[in-house]
Amino acid sequence: xxxxxxxxxxxxxxxxxxxxxxxxxxxxxxxxxxxxxxxxxxxxxxxxxxxxxxxxxxxxxxxxxxxxxxxxxxxxxxxxxxxxxxxxxxxxxxxxxxxxxxxxxxxxxxxxxxxxxxxxxxxxxxxxxxxxxxxxxxxxxxxxxxxxxxxxxxxxxxxxxxxxxxxxxxxxxxxxxxxxxxxxxxxxxxxxxxxxxxxxxxxxxxxxxxxxxxxxxxxxxxxxxxxxxxxxxxxxxxxxxxxxxxxxxxxxxxxxxxxxxxxxxxxxxxxxxxxxxxxxxxxxxxxxxxxxxxxxxxxxxxxxxxxxxxxxxxxxxxxxxxxxxxxxxxxxxxxxxxxxxxxxxxxxxxxxxxxxxxxxxxxxxxxxxxx
Numbered sequence: 010x011x012x013x014x015x016x017x018x019x020x021x022x023x024x025x026x027x028x029x030x031x032x033x034x035x036x037x038x039x040x041x042x043x044x045x046x047x048x049x050x051x052x053x054x055x056x057x058x059x060x061x062x063x064x065x066x067x068x069x070x071x072x073x074x075x076x077x078x079x080x081x082x083x084x085x086x087x088x089x090x091x092x093x094x095x096x097x098x099x100x101x102x103x104x105x106x107x108x109x110x111x112x113x114x115x116x117x118x119x120x121x122x123x124x125x126x127x128x129x130x131x132x133x134x135x136x137x138x139x140x141x142x143x144x145x146x147x148x149x150x151x152x153x154x155x156x157x158x159x160x161x162x163x164x165x166x167x168x169x170x171x172x173x174x175x176x177x178x179x180x181x182x183x184x185x186x187x188x189x190x191x192x193x194x195x196x197x198x199x200x201x202x203x204x205x206x207x208x209x210x211x212x213x214x215x216x217x218x219x220x221x222x223x224x225x226x227x228x229x230x231x232x233x234x235x236x237x238x239x240x241x242x243x244x245x246x247x248x249x250x251x252x253x254x255x256x257x258x259x260x261x262x263x264x265x266x267x268x269x270x271x272x273x274x275x276x277x278x279x280x281x282x283x284x285x286x287x288x289x290x291x292x293x294x295x296x297x298x299x300x301x302x303x304x305x306x307x308x309x310x311x312x313x314x315x316x317x318x319x320x321x322x323x324x325x326x327x328x329x330x331x332x333x334x335x336x337x338x339x340x341x342x343x344x345x346x347x348x349x350x351x352x353x354x355x356x357x358x359x360x361x362x363x364x365x366x367x368x369x370x371x372x373x374x375x376x377x378x379x380x
Contacts, residue, residue: 160248225258
């Protein structure tokens, strides 16, 4: 009777348990710490057997601010302490191997105090918590978007820097003229001796293409962060596809930039402003160049160091660019008012038609799409 009671008690307690541990990898972790200029980065590794207990689940308990790689592939990012279950069969089907090397990287690792555990369990059907449809979408988004976005930002940054180095080598004087920060304040292009009284030449088109590449990089980064469904998250998004979109977008933005200059030239002719369209165009072009160069640097920094903060930081950067551009248009109005013999009312109307109205319409369109 005692044996039967113990057997009954064991079966009853097993039925109430949340999960029966089949394998525990607690003592199989290998640890290491790498020193870098920004601090110490620690990592732990363990090999998981996915060929045994095919109906079981792996229970991951991962601390905050960690990056999980499976066989060298970025798999999960955690912003908070996270516990989740993954079916053993799904891991085997996804990676096609009997054993998988799991690597957890974090800059906040304190060896021996990390709180990372992985166990293989047989989950109880009553206590099993299924991911909601939204959680499944974001889990899939993390796996399919993060690494391609990082690769794309790295490749685009290196490409822009390489072309900028070539431009500096071929056109050193013109690059210095275009990238003088004081020229935004002094507005020397409005003088009669302004040196940028040409456009559509090879040197200017080359520079416009560099600016278009920066704009396209920020455009695609924003789409991936805020509207990844445009690329079809159900399909595999690769860094190569992002690079292809980037190249196409760069040429399209170059064409739009040329069309914008043509529109400014036409409106300036209708308002009888002489050759002020050159000064107008290159003044705002400098602001755009400085603004999106700063966006590119900050985006790269947060992509490498604090990817979870990138979405919030990128939104703030775009707000900053918005207000800087509007302030730039205001500064352009004040400069043109002092340098040109023209009525203030007509000058304000000219800037509204040429800059403010199209910019606000574009901004509203972007906000609607993001929401």
